[in-house]
Amino acid sequence: MMIEVNQPIKRELFINGEWKPAKHYKEVKSPYSNEVIGTVPVATKTEVLLAIDAAYQACSKMVALSSFERAQILENLARLLEDRKEEAAYIIAREAAKPLAFAKAEVARSIETYKFAAEEAKRIHGETIPLDAAAGGKNRLGYTVREPIGVIGAITPFNFPMNLMAHKVGPAIAAGNTIVLKPASQTPFSALFIAELLEQAGLPKGALNIITGSGSVIGDIIVTDERISMITFTGSPSVGIAIKNKAGLKRVTLELGSNSALIVDDVIEVDKIISRCITGAFSFQGQVCISLQRVYVHENKYDEFVEKFVKATKELKIGDPLDESTDISALISSQDVKRSLSWIEEAKSEGAIVMAGGVSEGDILLPTVLVEVNKEMKVSCQEVFAPIVVINKVNGIDEAIEHVNDSNYGLQAGIYTESVSTALRVADKLHVGGIMINDVPTFRVDQMPYGGVKESGTGREGIKYAIEEMTEMKLVVWNKEY
Template sequence: MMNKSLACLKTQHLLINGEWVETKEYTDLHSPYSGEVIAHIAKATKNETDQAIETALQMRRVMAKMPAYQRAEILENLVSLLHERSEEAAEIIAMEAAKPIATARDEVLRTIETYKFAAEEAKRIYGETLPLDAARGGVNRLAYTVREPLGVIGAITPFNFPMNLVAHKIGPAIATGNTIVLKPAAQTPLSSYFIAELLLEAGLPAGALNVITGDGQEIGDQIVTDDRVKMITFTGSPAVGIGIKNKAGLKRVTLELGSNAAVIIDQGVDLDQVVSRCVSGAFSFQGQVCISLQRVYIHEELYDEFVSKIVEETEKLVMGDPLHEETEVSALISSKDVERTLSWIDEAKSQGANVVTGGKVQGNILYPTILTEAGPHLKVSCNEVFAPILVIDKVKSVEDAIEQVNDSRFGLQAGIYTNDIHTALYAADELYVGGVMINDIPTFRVDNMPYGGVKESGNGREGLKYAIEEMTEMKLVVWNRN
């Protein structure tokens, strides 16, 4: 295990042009679980942010001209280095995010796989030939398309998957020959700096990736509005994402925002196959996942049995220090989030909802909480809780459930359990979300699938092949052979 005293004393500088840059001010980074200071983090000013953007701008031609095999080799080297230091990576995530160590290890494994996919996709960025002679004026002309890098990518990432969601931005950016200015979440910068250090060792040219930390609004606004930055890729809250969209002008913008993801459980389903998946989907990493299961709509015939079984399974979860092997649920990311979620639970109770388990805190740990009889207008139902809170409602039919799932300003992913193929196909057609999971929870994701939502859940798609399309510009070339 990492030497805790060394971690606590770490002073983290900015990374600009391949060098560690000191700043005038540093802020203390606290453990969400213990409250202890675990690092001192550089606070960038507008000047350092400008330097990072200018460095990325100057390096854009180097990266654009780099052959695909070299970009792939850099990513493959990173995969090898991350394999070697995977336990250290997991401990960093566990310390700064309070992610239980077993879950943190899973994230590192996914991160490795994400960079593998990026290396593979770097070698297959295709264009196409076009049959211009399908038009009267196109006879004896040859046309084809190529995909070219945009230039400087501004990446703004969240705390909840501080390595893998960074990989979903850095990986395709390197694969496509773009350069990056990365602003990680204030609570989880160490993961990003760790990956940046490994990328330098892996052979990424200095200045191709620049990492800056500091005041989120000040630095974020500067990256979003600077004309040298050609694309913004952001994962975070809808409010911030909408603000970015409004400020970005003609920049390309990919937004991965929030959700209040739901699953439908049809009559006749074997609940023993469903309950453990729902517990995992709702409470893994304290529910701080964009596609965390937040709403269950279950047929009234199965309602009582399901509530009884999921409460029993939930109460088996082990809470505690994220660095302890047995811990399954640990602290929320901040005390403010604890206060917020408790107030939402109190609101629900005052409006007639039942807390069938949980609803209490220990330090910054909110016990996994299950609510029933919670109206759709309550915050625990209609907002994104981003906490270990699950709302269960009974329905008379799948049609009724789909209507309630769609009655949301979000639409990232949804799931349905059913034994009827016609019902499954109907749900796939009628659910207004970015992804429909048949016979699974909405929390399912592997890193090469297209991932993104509708409505206030964002626009654009991640998943390596799809992110590469977002991060490249199509150019048309036409030869006149007449």
């Protein structure tokens, strides 16, 4: 059905290929206007178990599909989403307060992600093993195959409600698995919209089940149910650690927090990088896992960088997410605004200087630039997940490397430099999952391996790499002399 994007939406649970009503529903409100966007079910334990059972029973259907058939379903989904991309973007903008230009970019990436998944469905393969290289391996043939892992429990966050779903659902389908998915409470409509399209795309009943409601109720059941073979989670470190502790022998992929850093060398032309740094810092109000939060600028370029970064920050347009010219809109909740303001006040009380922003207009936190921040302040050592950037002065690359690594997180980092040796040294020394040379740490395209170290998580996303996580390797050995 076509959703009226400006009207309240009422959706049901999606279980075993059918839309199921629930006893209780919850209103979802716009973070920007506080208007009711729609209502979604609050699932009970019984309904979560029904979804898991449907996924478990559907495993045989997915295993029976050929690679071609799984790829065709994903290609159909990409085409259907392309046909309704404007509607999809408005859903994201309304439920997440994501400025419409960024919401459209997310939909475009989601389409591309499903296309990558369709391609990778045809490239899942094993290898031959030269068993006769061992003394006891003569006349034996060995090879490996990859098989679906089974039911995957997926828990997605609010910040990329459509594309991060694609990074879990796309490779799961490509590999022949089934899914039980719990979307973020603030952004359920994007996931339910994709369920509708997958129904049309020909996905077998029960292969995708979407449950909305309390994270504590749904999450605990998904994580502990023995029929679920793998958990893929994107969210906070505290929840991720709890999931890992409860998951037992399940495979677990966790994409958790970050306070991504950028190093700016003294040979860089500042004018050439400011626009890109602004994008990296303030896209979707800084509510991006690899948002640029810390900048370490060589002392020779520091004053110029701060001046030009602050000037560009103050030129960003604040307002309604449904206006395509808007750069910054509301944070996901009023509690996040209060938390962010308290962190800014803490920094100010300990000597930090606010160069831009530092205040809110309703639930919009103005893009904020802080200098003279020490490493113990929350705005530096924790994940702000808000439009707040800390700019620090360093006397050289070695000091910058030390500061970047002095973090509980390690997702992505970046460096701007014209020195090949400096770039290679930084790539060797930084303890992170990905290093962007001559770009901000916020860079991501959807086929690249993506994930971190330390409290930034375990495992990798990126379609090919997620498929490796979502499959089991089986070894076959054939005695040719029998």
